Structure formats: structure tokens, C-alpha cells
Amino acid sequence: MQDISTRGFMQLLARYGAPDYFVTEFFRVHSTSRLDAEILSCLTHNETGRPVFAQIIGEDIPAMAAAARELARLPAAGVDLNLGCPAPKVFRKNVGGGLLRDLPQVDALLGALRDALPETKLTVKTRVGFDAAKDPPALFDTLLALVNKHGVDLLAVHGRTVRGLYRSAVDYAAIAHAVRTARCPVVANGDITSAAKAAHVAAETACAGLMAGRHAVRNPWLFRQIREHFAGLPVFRPTLADVRSYIGELAAMLRDSDPAVTSARLAARMKKFLNFVGAGVDPAGAFLAAMRRAEDEAALMQVCDTHLLAGDKAGELFADEPYAGAVSRPNCE
Numbered sequence: 001m002q003d004i005s006t007r008g009f010m011q012l013l014a015r016y017g018a019p020d021y022f023v024t025e026f027f028r029v030h031s032t033s034r035l036d037a038e039i040l041s042c043l044t045h046n047e048t049g050r051p052v053f054a055q056i057i058g059e060d061i062p063a064m065a066a067a068a069r070e071l072a073r074l075p076a077a078g079v080d081l082n083l084g085c086p087a088p089k090v091f092r093k094n095v096g097g098g099l100l101r102d103l104p105q106v107d108a109l110l111g112a113l114r115d116a117l118p119e120t121k122l123t124v125k126t127r128v129g130f131d132a133a134k135d136p137p138a139l140f141d142t143l144l145a146l147v148n149k150h151g152v153d154l155l156a157v158h159g160r161t162v163r164g165l166y167r168s169a170v171d172y173a174a175i176a177h178a179v180r181t182a183r184c185p186v187v188a189n190g191d192i193t194s195a196a197k198a199a200h201v202a203a204e205t206a207c208a209g210l211m212a213g214r215h216a217v218r219n220p221w222l223f224r225q226i227r228e229h230f231a232g233l234p235v236f237r238p239t240l241a242d243v244r245s246y247i248g249e250l251a252a253m254l255r256d257s258d259p260a261v262t263s264a265r266l267a268a269r270m271k272k273f274l275n276f277v278g279a280g281v282d283p284a285g286a287f288l289a290a291m292r293r294a295e296d297e298a299a300l301m302q303v304c305d306t307h308l309l310a311g312d313k314a315g316e317l318f319a320d321e322p323y324a325g326a327v328s329r330p331n332c333e
């Protein structure tokens, strides 16, 4: 996830209960681009103990193939093509989710990437379409046929269209259809909010795996909880004091990755994470409103102390599911 899945955050998350694999932020690839050094460090200095896939986004076929070849020489678990980014500034350039309007280009791109990666895993992260009201009826089936044609090794499906951003209902039936149609393992993505929801989606879709984005930022214990749930073990329930300690670790991680960061800049970086954490703190979104007003690190931490530790709050359980009224809805990926 852009601005979230940094090397430091992956390491931090791994301490709370790592997912089976990570995916980097996307490398934006075009004819004159070079692979971003910060994102590369997630591959070259991977201390998570888990494989890390490198995600690329772009539509320039020679440049994408060259980037894939370069990544294959690094310790990347595989190369992942982004076909889902819904940010208008991205899809208008016909990359990310924009490519779902041009499946002949996806065909050519997947062919070139497969050729560039004879011994490296090629994975795809996609949405189920561009715009449900305008897409040709067979769009998703055509995409799945391309996934099969080019021997894609794993497909992650975010069950929304590009126009659905993060708001529309997730179409788990479409993910189940992908599971039945694709010859590779299919990973279900979109609103895997809790261990209970993970079990529900796994049963409904028969997917090979589950992918979590925002909800693993809100609740870094999510992957551990999912494992415990599937193993029939008691599921860990963090308290608000545990969440306050996670927030402290986030701040320390951001400072470690940029020792010269100012207090105001650190607060701004923290808010990107707290926008998600806040969805589990209180139903009315009081924490979210207060933390957004904080202008420096000290003020932000004071807000966290007030909402997570003061009075009897420290011992309260962190909500399993996000509060509907408090979910943050970014408009870009």
C-alpha cells in the first residue's frame, strides 16, 4: 500500500503476526523511470522472515519487461502487476485500474512479463472491472482467460470495480467465480476486516488465500488472529492499551526510518496510519476527529493517551470490526 507498506512497517507488522507474504508499494514504471530506492530496500533488506513480492504499475511494455527482469535479479519472491489502482491521476494514464479498459494491452503486457520472468513468479492484483454500468459483460471473464493464457502464478482479486473505489460492496461472488475459472491460486481481497470475516469469505469463495490492506493497518494482530481462528485456538483480543503501544511503535518506526523528520512531519506521516487505526477506537469517530487536529507529535500522542489510556479505557477491548461511522475512505490507491 502506497505510503504504508514501507520496509519499516512490514518489519513492525511481522512482529505482531506476519502474513504469509508481503507485497511492496508499487514501482511506477515508464520509459525513463528507475526503480525507486526506498521500495527496493524492502527486497534487498527484507527482515520480515517472509517472502516479499515486488509490485509494478505501468503500461509501457518494454519498460515494464525491463523492470521485471531487473526485479527478478533481486531477492523478490515474484513480480506483481497492478491492475487495480483507482486514483484518477493513475487510471487516466491507462495504468493500474485504467488498464481494465484495454484488455488487448493487458494481453500484450502479460505476455511480455511472462517472457521476462521465465523462472520467477508472475502474479496479478486486479479489481473485477472498471465500471459495472459500462463494462462489456464479459470483461472479467476475458481477463481471467488472459490470466490462464499467460500462466500467471497467482491472482489476487479485490472484489470491487475501479469506480467502486473503497466504498462499494465487495463482490465475493465474482471472487468465487475467479476461483472456479483461474487455473492458478486466487487470493480474495476487500474488507477482510476480522478473523470471523476471513472465515466467512474463505467459505463463500473457496479462495486459496486472503489479502488484507487497511484492516491490517488498523489491527496489526489480524494475521495472527486469522491463523488462531483457523487453527481452532483462542483468538487474541488486544486492549486499547495494546493499541496505544502499537501507535508508539509506529512513531518509533517512522523516526528510525527518517531520523531528521520534524515533529510536524512525523505527525502527518502518523495520521496516514491512524486514519485506519481510528476506525476501531470509538463508534462516533471522536478519536479520528481529535487526532486530525493535532499538529505535532506531542499533541498527537496526547490525543492517543486521552482516547486510549485515560480513565478505564486502557483495559477496554479494541473492537474486532471497524465502526461503520469511523471508517476512513481514501480516494486513491
Ligand SMILES: Cc1cc2nc3c(=O)[nH]c(=O)nc-3n(C[C@H](O)[C@H](O)[C@H](O)COP(=O)(O)O)c2cc1C
Residues within 6 Å of the ligand: 001, 002, 003, 004, 024, 025, 026, 055, 082, 084, 125, 158, 166, 189, 190, 191, 192, 211, 212, 213, 214, 215, 216, 330, 332, 333
Ligand atoms: C492508502 C492505500 C494505498 C494502497 N496502495 C496500494 C498499492 O500500492 N498496490 C495495491 O495493489 N493496492 C493498494 N491499495 C489497495 C489495497 O491493497 C486493497 O486492495 C484495498 O484497500 C482493499 O482491501 P482492504 O479492504 O483490506 O483495504 C491501497 C489501499 C489504500 C487504502
